[in-house]
Amino acid sequence: MIELSQVVKTYQAGLATPFTAVDRVTLSIPAARLTVFKGPSGSGKTTLLTLIGCMARPTSGRIHLHGLAADALPHLAPAEALEITSLPERFLTAIRRRTFGFIFQQFNLVRGISVLENVLLPTYPTGEDPRAVEARAVARLESLGLARHLRSSVDRLSGGEAQRVAIARALINDPAVIIADEPTAHLDSRLSEDFMGLMSEFKDAGKTLLITSHDPIVYDSELADLVVEMRDGRVVSET
Amino acid sequence: MRPPLQRYRNILDFALSSLLRRKGRNLALISVYTLVVFVIASLVFFVQALKREAHELLAQAPDMVVQRMVAGRHDPVPLAQVEAIRNIRGVDEVQARLWGYYYDPVFGGNLTVLATEDAALAPDAIWIGQGVARSMRVKEGDLIPLRGYDGQSNLFSIQKVLPESSELVSSDLVLMAPKDVRALFHFPEGLATDLAIQAGNPRELPTIAAKIVELYPDSRPILKTEILRTYEAVFDWRGGLMVVVLGSAVLSFIIFAWDKATGLSAEERKEIGVLKSLGWESSDVLLLKFWEGTVISVTAFLTGVLLAYAHVFFFSASLFEHALKGWSVLFPRFRLIPALDGYQLTVLFFLTVLPYTAATLVPSWRAATVDPDAAMRS
Incomplete structure (x- = not known):
């Protein structure tokens, strides 16, 4: 479970024009379930996910991971709660690498290198055996129907293919939590349905899924266990 | 880990x-x-x-060169000084050197003309450096005219072109017999351009130089270390x-x-x-x-x-x-x-x-x- 308590994120705090993107959010997100964050642009969905995913620190408030970061910090007991907002950067990075897999709205693939290299990027600093990692990446890409694109440059992929590469990259370190930011924003309806099919598989595999979206295909899906509606940085409803 | x-x-x-x-x-x-x-x-x-x-x-140059100065300028040295300097304690050898510069108007360059007593040098023949051979486009066996002090041409046959290995210092060199040097430049008998001195112990050179100056106040000794510097x-x-x-x-x-x-x-x-x-x-x-x-x-x-x-x-x-x-x-x-x-x-x-x-x-x-x-x- 991920637990947020009075989380605030203010940009340019202390300057003339501070902006509060997330305002006193208190929330419990269940593990191994799909949670959708919906709301208009600027409502704070993406910022909230960057805070949960250890990509930024909140200005105030606490975020606890319950039983999710055991791989990242081996000295923790699996069920132990971990308060992440006060951890040093080194630990945040370890959690980001092991616990979270990110699927970005713009995919954020590194241009000029191959599909396989993109998928392997998160593994480079781990120093794992390259043959084992590559075998894992190839298997994952094959399962996503990208076997023939392994050595192709990512610049030549269609939108749907690029997103599947981003999914393979998010999964390469076998994270417990997958965070997807507006994943269907650049996909047509059929590809969006395909994406939700993949999410269903990951949910069945026990992954915790956090998705921001204002696409009804996502937030009206039967797969969604919890839909959190946000506006002006605050949670307005949980269904 | x-x-x-x-x-x-x-x-x-x-x-x-x-x-x-x-x-x-x-x-x-x-x-x-x-x-x-x-x-x-x-x-x-x-x-x-x-x-x-x-x-x-x-490293093969003389330990010291002695020149004579007249009115602050380099002037020929009387050969009579050779014996006097040789008698100074610590001096091994004194050699009177005869040399000068020759300007060639055809290619616009200065040659260094040096007298040598080498027995291998044939009469009326010269040895030249690589640079001279290149500039004048001559080779061994050719004849070259050098204009004397009186404007007359003096013909010399090239007996040898000096090896490339010494070119840094011999590029512009012309070696000829002492009598030819004197004839070419109208250099008076009994005088030399300077004196080359070898000493047994290099540490004695400053003392020898001081003695030379004492003996001939118009002389200027130049040590090898100074040339190197x-x-x-x-x-x-x-x-x-x-x-x-x-x-x-x-x-x-x-x-x-x-x-x-x-x-x-x-x-x-x-x-x-x-x-x-x-x-x-x-x-x-x-x-x-x-x-x-x-x-x-x-x-x-x-x-x-x-x-x-x-x-x-x-x-x-x-x-x-x-x-x-x-x-x-x-x-x-x-x-x-x-x-x-x-x-x-x-x-x-x-x-x-x-x-x-x-x-x-x-x-x-x-x-x-x-x-x-x-x-x-x-």
Whole structure:
């Protein structure tokens, strides 16, 4: 479970024009379930996910991971709660690498290198055996129907293919939590349905899924266990 | 515990792949960088090689040369002084030398004419240096006319062209019999141009010099060490002059490299953000940028040094010869003995590689230490 308590994120705090993107959010997100964050642009969905995913620190408030970061910090007991907002950067990075897999709205693939290299990027600093990692990446890409694109440059992929590469990259370190930011924003309806099919598989595999979206295909899906509606940085409803 | 070596290797592989992605930019940078290293390394190698060459050749020079001064100018020395100086304690040998300069109006250069008592020299024959042979387009067996003091031509046959190995000091040399030198220049009998002195113990040379001056107050003794020092000063001065001329080029490179190295493009900043979001630590990003900078600077350094080595030792520094080698219009053409000085290479390495590597790390450090989401939004 991920637990947020009075989380605030203010940009340019202390300057003339501070902006509060997330305002006193208190929330419990269940593990191994799909949670959708919906709301208009600027409502704070993406910022909230960057805070949960250890990509930024909140200005105030606490975020606890319950039983999710055991791989990242081996000295923790699996069920132990971990308060992440006060951890040093080194630990945040370890959690980001092991616990979270990110699927970005713009995919954020590194241009000029191959599909396989993109998928392997998160593994480079781990120093794992390259043959084992590559075998894992190839298997994952094959399962996503990208076997023939392994050595192709990512610049030549269609939108749907690029997103599947981003999914393979998010999964390469076998994270417990997958965070997807507006994943269907650049996909047509059929590809969006395909994406939700993949999410269903990951949910069945026990992954915790956090998705921001204002696409009804996502937030009206039967797969969604919890839909959190946000506006002006605050949670307005949980269904 | 992650295997650190594999981590280094993975990040190095990715650094190489990143460099290839920006081929155009990096090739331009390496080319300019290589050019700068090449020019500076050529200069350093060349000046050092010349100094070493001069040292080796001057090792056979006399320990001391004694000239006579009249009204502050060099004047012929009476041969009567030879015996008197030979009697000074510590002097092994005194040789009266007869030499002078001959201006050839045809190719506009000065020749150094030196008398030799070598028995191998045939009557009315001369030995000439490589530079003289090249400039006059003559070879062994040819006849050349030299204009005497009275305007009359004196014909000499070329018996020998001196070997290339001594060209640094013999390029403009013409060796002939003493009687021919006197006839050519109308040099009076009983006088010599200067005296060459050998001493058994070099530490006694200052004392011998003092005694000579005491004996002949109008004489000027010049020690070999002073000649060596003069050579060093001349080559250092020439080298320094080149450095000043090249200064503007080096400065341009520094501005260029600084601009290229310090200005992270928006794409690079975003890439750093993506890498951090994927679980790269700041130290991983810095290692990546360090490898990129190191590959560029070490490639440029090694290429520049190798090209400079070939330029100086295989092509006789053809780009610099007019600035560094010559006197008059007779440039000696000789092949320097290849040698590398570890100290100088190290200094060159630190002066070229370290500043560039440091310049690449500063902006990367700035980008790598911000939160990944900030880097991605920038």
